[in-house]
Amino acid sequence: MRLRLLPQDTSWDFFSRARLWLGISGVLVVVAFISFVVQGLNYGIDFAGGTTIRAESSEPIDVGAYRSALQPLELGDITITEVFDPTFGPDENVVSIAIQAQEGMESVTAETIEEVRTVLQEVAPDIEFTAVESVGPTVSGELIQTAILAVLLAIGAVLIYIWLRFEWQFALGAVLALVHDVVLTLGIFSELQIRFDLAIIAALLTIVGYSLNDTVVVFDRVRENLRRYKSKSLREVMNLSINETLSRTFMTSLTTLLALISLFVLGGDVIRGFVFAMIWGVIVGTYSSIFVASTVLVVLGVKRDWSKESQTPKAGTQIDSEA
Amino acid sequence: MLYIPLWRRILIWAVVAVGLLLALPNLFYSRVEVSNDAAQAIESGLTNEELQAQEGRWPSFLPDGLVNLGLDLRGGAHLLAEVQVEDVYERRMDSLWPEVRDALAAERDTVGFVTREQSEPDVLRVRISEADGVDRALEIVRGLARPVVSLTGAGAMDLAVSADGQVLTVRLSEAEQVALDDRTVRQALEIIRRRIDEVGTREPSIQRQGEDRILIQVPGVGSAQELKDIIGTTAQLTFRPVVQAFAEADTDVGSGEELLPFPSQGDEAYALVEQAPVVSGEDLVDAQPTFDQNNRPAVNFRFNPQGARAFGDYTAANVGAPFAIVLDDEVISAPRINEAIRGGNGIITGDFTVEESTDLAVLLRAGALPAELTFLEERTIGPELGQDSIDAGTVACIVAFAAVMIFMVLSYGLFGVFADIALLINVGLIFGLLSLIGATLTLPGIAGIVLTIGMAVDANVLVFERIREELKSAKGPSRAIAQGYEKALSAIVDANITTFMTAVILFAMGSGPVRGFAITLGLGILTSVFTALFVTRVMIVIWYDRRRPKTIEV
Numbered sequence: 001m002r003l004r005l006l007p008q009d010t011s012w013d014f015f016s017r018a019r020l021w022l023g024i025s026g027v028l029v030v031v032a033f034i035s036f037v038v039q040g041l042n043y044g045i046d047f048a049g050g051t052t053i054r055a056e057s058s059e060p061i062d063v064g065a066y067r068s069a070l071q072p073l074e075l076g077d078i079t080i081t082e083v084f085d086p087t088f089g090p091d092e093n094v095v096s097i098a099i100q101a102q103e104g105m106e107s108v109t110a111e112t113i114e115e116v117r118t119v120l121q122e123v124a125p126d127i128e129f130t131a132v133e134s135v136g137p138t139v140s141g142e143l144i145q146t147a148i149l150a151v152l153l154a155i156g157a158v159l160i161y162i163w164l165r166f167e168w169q170f171a172l173g174a175v176l177a178l179v180h181d182v183v184l185t186l187g188i189f190s191e192l193q194i195r196f197d198l199a200i201i202a203a204l205l206t207i208v209g210y211s212l213n214d215t216v217v218v219f220d221r222v223r224e225n226l227r228r229y230k231s232k233s234l235r236e237v238m239n240l241s242i243n244e245t246l247s248r249t250f251m252t253s254l255t256t257l258l259a260l261i262s263l264f265v266l267g268g269d270v271i272r273g274f275v276f277a278m279i280w281g282v283i284v285g286t287y288s289s290i291f292v293a294s295t296v297l298v299v300l301g302v303k304r305d306w307s308k309e310s311q312t313p314k315a316g317t318q319i320d321s322e323a
Numbered sequence: 324m325l326y327i328p329l330w331r332r333i334l335i336w337a338v339v340a341v342g343l344l345l346a347l348p349n350l351f352y353s354r355v356e357v358s359n360d361a362a363q364a365i366e367s368g369l370t371n372e373e374l375q376a377q378e379g380r381w382p383s384f385l386p387d388g389l390v391n392l393g394l395d396l397r398g399g400a401h402l403l404a405e406v407q408v409e410d411v412y413e414r415r416m417d418s419l420w421p422e423v424r425d426a427l428a429a430e431r432d433t434v435g436f437v438t439r440e441q442s443e444p445d446v447l448r449v450r451i452s453e454a455d456g457v458d459r460a461l462e463i464v465r466g467l468a469r470p471v472v473s474l475t476g477a478g479a480m481d482l483a484v485s486a487d488g489q490v491l492t493v494r495l496s497e498a499e500q501v502a503l504d505d506r507t508v509r510q511a512l513e514i515i516r517r518r519i520d521e522v523g524t525r526e527p528s529i530q531r532q533g534e535d536r537i538l539i540q541v542p543g544v545g546s547a548q549e550l551k552d553i554i555g556t557t558a559q560l561t562f563r564p565v566v567q568a569f570a571e572a573d574t575d576v577g578s579g580e581e582l583l584p585f586p587s588q589g590d591e592a593y594a595l596v597e598q599a600p601v602v603s604g605e606d607l608v609d610a611q612p613t614f615d616q617n618n619r620p621a622v623n624f625r626f627n628p629q630g631a632r633a634f635g636d637y638t639a640a641n642v643g644a645p646f647a648i649v650l651d652d653e654v655i656s657a658p659r660i661n662e663a664i665r666g667g668n669g670i671i672t673g674d675f676t677v678e679e680s681t682d683l684a685v686l687l688r689a690g691a692l693p694a695e696l697t698f699l700e701e702r703t704i705g706p707e708l709g710q711d712s713i714d715a716g717t718v719a720c721i722v723a724f725a726a727v728m729i730f731m732v733l734s735y736g737l738f739g740v741f742a743d744i745a746l747l748i749n750v751g752l753i754f755g756l757l758s759l760i761g762a763t764l765t766l767p768g769i770a771g772i773v774l775t776i777g778m779a780v781d782a783n784v785l786v787f788e789r790i791r792e793e794l795k796s797a798k799g800p801s802r803a804i805a806q807g808y809e810k811a812l813s814a815i816v817d818a819n820i821t822t823f824m825t826a827v828i829l830f831a832m833g834s835g836p837v838r839g840f841a842i843t844l845g846l847g848i849l850t851s852v853f854t855a856l857f858v859t860r861v862m863i864v865i866w867y868d869r870r871r872p873k874t875i876e877v
Binding site: 002003004135137138146198208209236252260264 | 378494650701704705708717735736769770814817819825826833844
């Protein structure tokens with residue numbers, strides 16, 4: 001007896017509500033975009049500049065007392081958050097202190113760190129700084145540029161690759177799905193105000209890669225079926241292809257999610273934001289490869305003269321197994 | 324149809340075996356690390372029984388490459404420094420001024436009196452009193468220019484001279500600026516490396532980043548500040564003419580002169596010295612602690628030919644006068660020149676203890692940084708936090724593994740077991756490759772491995788699902804398996820190439836931890852495609868050949 005996530009043979013119609021799905025996605029993208037514009041992202045020091053101190057004490061953290069202790073130092077905006085994690089021991093109380101970039105200075109001076117340590121030791125004598133990170137405004141500005149460039153490059157590279165391997169309609173569908181995923185991820189980070197740092201960019205690019213992986217598998221089947229069923233309409237072929245690959249799509253998404261969820265729960269708080277982005281990305285990416293990428297393809301239509309091509313195969317449109 | 328030639332089977336298993344063997348040392352991380360350190364110590368000449376015993380803890384016939392742990396896992400300090408290359412322009416202009424002055428003074432009849440004008444630090448402005456002499460003056464100053472020493476700037480001269488009325492403006496030509504920037508950054512890099520090596524920490528990484536930046540990552544250092552102290556942000560060594568050796572805080576300072584503290588002569592002691600150095604620390608090639616003829620601790624030093632010439636000329640012309648050795652804007656000693664020092668060898672005597680002379684020699688040998696550093700980014704990660712991350716990452720990996728493996732067996736039965744074995748091999752191969760190329764594992768890198776565990780089964784899933792489909796169209800098992808692999812191939816290739824492209828972009832554009840993630844993700848894609856297309860396939864074929872089942876269930 002095998003575990004089956006789905007019935008043996010599905011023949012669901014994924015496009016009967018194509019407009020609805022596109023509509024929902026469209027609305028979500030707009031909402032995410034508005035949130036991004038209005039609320040902005042909660043930039044970590046990688047992008048905003050400034051200093052974060054991660055401190056540990058055996059005594060319970062009193063955020064208010066910390067705040068009033070730091071007040072006289074006049075360091076500008078200070079954010080103090082207690083960090084909770086199931087992997088912490090009973091006496092492990094962790095707090096994260098973010099200090100804004102100081103006017104006219106690249107990175108925070110050792111004296112400032114010492115001052116902070118001294119005043120905090122009055123509140124919690126055994127406090128220890130387990131990590132201190134400081135990024136100057138020059139670098140943070142560049143990091144933003146590089147990050148944006150990296151995401152754009154990735155999307156551009158994908159556009160070209162799929163265009164070469166398939167047709168431009170496929171490429172457009174895949175890229176729209178990617179943009180959809182990236183915008184929704186930015187949206188949720190803005191909506192929940194989760195700290196957005198350099199690692200999240202890595203997560204974004206991985207989401208691009210993952211979502212694409214899913215889309216390409218569906219498209220690959222579409223290409224194969226378009227050759228095989230010449231009389232079927234594009235919509236029928238698309239539906240057939242998605243149904244055929246559906247069980248694989250679910251299997252892979254599920255195994256990936258299983259791995260990510262264990263990392264989310266057990267992997268510690270340092271990378272939790274990063275893992276959250278990827279979990280979100282896997283879900284959105286799976287959704288978008290069916291409901292955005294494929295729907296766009298159905299709307300755009302594809303030229304069907306694959307038969308001509310199969311006689312003179314273009315490099316890359318057919319790959320023969322070696323063995 | 325399912326036949327795989329023997330040589331290919333052997334090749335596949337050989338690759339797996341080599342990969343796993345390379346990964347093996349990582350299972351005994353601390354033991355191998357101790358052994359490697361001992362081996363290195365023995366190689367560098369040290370040897371004692373303890374080291375021998377330590378080295379023996381890991382057999383020498385096994386590979387001993389380890390995955391480097393990133394700062395976020397091991398703890399340590401990270402600094403991104405920007406070299407203030409403009410400092411060097413300024414110094415060049417300061418040292419050019421006497422040269423220009425002397426050259427023009429030789430033609431006083433045509434150019435008249437020469438005075439230096441106030442200017443931006445990176446240019447030299449010179450006023451001459453005879454308006455008619457401008458052309459001649461331009462010619463003379465241009466004659467001082469030398470060809471640029473670099474590959475790209477070949478043919479260009481190092482100075483750009485222009486005239487505006489009676490004022491000549493001298494600046495470094497663009498080709499020279501580029502060449503000089505490059506030299507300065509390389510020199511700073513080398514000096515930082517030497518200083519960190521003198522402290523003897525493990526696996527420091529000191530890399531040039533972009534035009535004028537240096538990234539310094541040193542594991543095991545307590546804080547970024549400690550690292551900054553080691554590097555020393557302003558150590559600047561110069562040899563300068565002394566105007567007045569024993570000066571007071573309120574001594575009059577003439578133009579081109581500077582009043583500097585002289586701590587060895589007392590708290591309130593100062594020396595008045597010229598701003599333009601005769602020779603600077605860049606020209607120093609060696610310094611050793613030694614004793615002078617009266618058996619007092621001293622430091623012996625040697626200049627490169629350029630420095631030797633300048634120093635020789637100066638000392639010959641100034642026998643009997645004192646000169647100052649200035650370090651970090653402090654006069655450390657102002658010895659009298661007893662005779663011309665030719666050949667570039669000299670000795671610094673002062674009121675040193677043996678220890679002080681040794682320290683000074685180290686400081687001189689390590690050289691002064693050619694320019695100041697500004698720190699753009701500083702990170703300190705405590706070792707406990709790193710250990711916590713490793714522990715959490717390990718647990719997460721194991722749980723992720725178990726969950727995915729159980730899930731695969733439940734879904735695909737025996738084929739799931741094959742995929743699971745391949746998955747184990749896959750993670751082994753990732754570690755093997757990481758050790759082989761000496762890559763650095765970071766916390767996001769661990770996340771990359773966990774993600775790979777989830778995604779690695781994808782290629783297998785694609786194949787198995789395809790085999791299921793082929794079985795539905797009532798083909799025999801052998802044909803279904805072969806077709807499954809054949810038809811899934813294009814999807815596997817396309818899907819993985821696109822993911823691989825994003826990993827490459829991440830690697831190219833990311834830094835530090837993100838790069839670590841890109842590496843494990845990229846390697847994970849390679850190994851997972853290999854294990855899915857070859858390893859599971861060999862396992863399935865071997866199983867099929869033995870059993871010859873009439874029907875199979877996937």
